[in-house]
Amino acid sequence: MMKADEMIQRYEELYHKMVSSKDPANMKIFGESEMWVFKEVAKVHPDLAESWLSHLEEVCWKNYLSDKEAVNISNRTVNQDGTKGFHWTYEVFTKALQSLNGVIEEKPYYNSYALYVTANVCYSDHGLSIAMDMGYDDPRKVPNEKMVLSCYRKAVEKLKDIDMGFNVRKYFKGKMYSNSPM
Numbered sequence: 001m002m003k004a005d006e007m008i009q010r011y012e013e014l015y016h017k018m019v020s021s022k023d024p025a026n027m028k029i030f031g032e033s034e035m036w037v038f039k040e041v042a043k044v045h046p047d048l049a050e051s052w053l054s055h056l057e058e059v060c061w062k063n064y065l066s067d068k069e070a071v072n073i074s075n076r077t078v079n080q081d082g083t084k085g086f087h088w089t090y091e092v093f094t095k096a097l098q099s100l101n102g103v104i105e106e107k108p109y110y111n112s113y114a115l116y117v118t119a120n121v122c123y124s125d126h127g128l129s130i131a132m133d134m135g136y137d138d139p140r141k142v143p144n145e146k147m148v149l150s151c152y153r154k155a156v157e158k159l160k161d162i163d164m165g166f167n168v169r170k171y172f173k174g175k176m177y178s179n180s181p182m
Contacts (some may be wrong), residue, residue, distance in 0.1 A: 062167045063114040070113040079124045086120040096148040110159040118155035
């Protein structure tokens, strides 16, 4: 029986052969094998399968995060004032955004968690300057709807950046999961 590192090396060789192949049959073989493995993993390790699936979502989205990734990022966020965690919960943010007629999810640019994280990061990194631009000396004095709208607009600009200078997963690479394939 092959050792784990030998299997990984052989897998990588086969993967690169499939990727560089112009033969659709090779892609089909690889795809069907992956589907079989995914189904087996989902039966035994649903959390791992969910994480794997969220990484495949990048096929459909330029910026995609799962709810678990959003929580993980929030847990590592340090705001300008030294507090930890996101300013808004997902529920508070999306409810405020709905009342402002904001677009919570826009394919292919961003899903709701990518928007939520990016808006909170805008608050975390720029809350003071946003408040000052609005005539306030403290972000906590800005009415919530005004701050949500401002951070939402900045987040959408980042997530829909024409030259794709921002990608939420790449921005947080290594900060979400220590063993993540990102």
